[in-house]
Amino acid sequence: MNFPVSVIIPTYQRANLIGETIESVLAQTITPNEVIIVDDGSTDDTELVCRQFGDRIMYRKTENRGCQSARNTGASLSSSPWLTFLDSDDLMQPDHLESIARLVVLCPQVNFVFSNWMVFGENVDDLWRTTSAFDMAPKGFWDIAKRRVGDAALLDGCSLALSLLDALDFQPIWSTCCISRELFNRAGGYDPGMSGVPSEDFEFTFRCLIGGGEVGMTTRPTLRIRKHGGNTRGGGIRQAIGEMVVYGHIARRHILQSSLSKKALEKARFRCVDALNFAFASGQLGYVRALSRPVRMDRKHLSGKLMMKIAVASLPVGVGRILNSILVRRKIEDSRPISSRLESKLYETVDFLSGTASASKANQGQ
Helix, strand or coil, rough: CCCEEEEEEEEECCCCHHHHHHHHHHHHCCCEEEEEEEEEECCCHHHHHHHHHHHCCEEEEEECHHHHHHHHHHHHHCCCCEEEEECCCCCECCCCCHHHHHHHHHCCCCCEEEEEEEEECCCCCCCCCCCCCCHCCCCCCCCCCCHEEEEEEEHHHHHHHHHHHCCCCCCCCCCCCEECCCHHHHCCCHHHHHCCCCHHHHHHHHHHHCCCEEEEEEEEEEEEEEEECCCCCCHHHHHHHHHHHHHHHHHHHHCCHHHHHHHHHHHHHHHHHHHHHHHCCCCCCHHHHHHHHHHHHHHHHHHHHHHHHHHHHHHCHHHHHHHHHHHHHCCCCCCCCHHHHHHHHHHHHHHHHHHHHHHHHHHCCC
């Protein structure tokens, strides 16, 4: 089966893991046209590991500008009509590309495909979890599928976008998508302005989905997503803030149908509450004060517990810290600090959410 695809792997400081990732791509039952590694300014032995694969891959090193720019660079270097993106700590099952190819051959109208996956640990020999990512979707979520095709399904892009905004606690990982070059160019590629923001890949995916047309998904898990101390997947204040920023960006920057815009805004507010709770649990009362602005103005999510947390954060610093330490039985320690870039986007999004809450309140009072 002929499937002209380029596999693009952005990487940064992954000398200990990227070798296994590349090997999983080279072991595919359908050989990709090219495997492109974009090294985003690593200072470890990433280049040495990559060079060991010789001319079986294309290696390009750039200045450190973030994974969005690295993905865009890989796309510009590629020559295939299809592009597949893979993070440098994750693995493909041997028939991953073949499963996508079969779907594309059977359904040539599809120009965007995403695949099911499972999580594994630091060791490549760790067992798969028994539950796949798609199995964790809310009940009835996949009823939006228009048609089943063996181990795959077809969906309407806009319907999927709406369902994702409805599902407050479900967001698959999108960095492993396969996309036609035509759609990638039409969507404008990844947004470098989202560099350093957790869940940044969903912003790009959302642009692709609202463009209309049919989307394909392979339902049998053919990807292994590695969970380890060096990546940013998971919960915590960084993840909650990242999702708040992404959904706020979607709500204010994209030209959306009214229903999509409202749901994106609601999801941003929902993640704002999550971030406030994480901030309080980790003792970061300055962020509690900042995040409380839209929460207090919207009031939809303002519970008695939230009011108490906001009140504690509003006290003089010393008193607030003492009360916080008493009230938080199990303090959450965030291993990675919030960068100045993410903090800036946090405050920008807080201003936006506060403004929309104020406008909504004014309209209700008229």
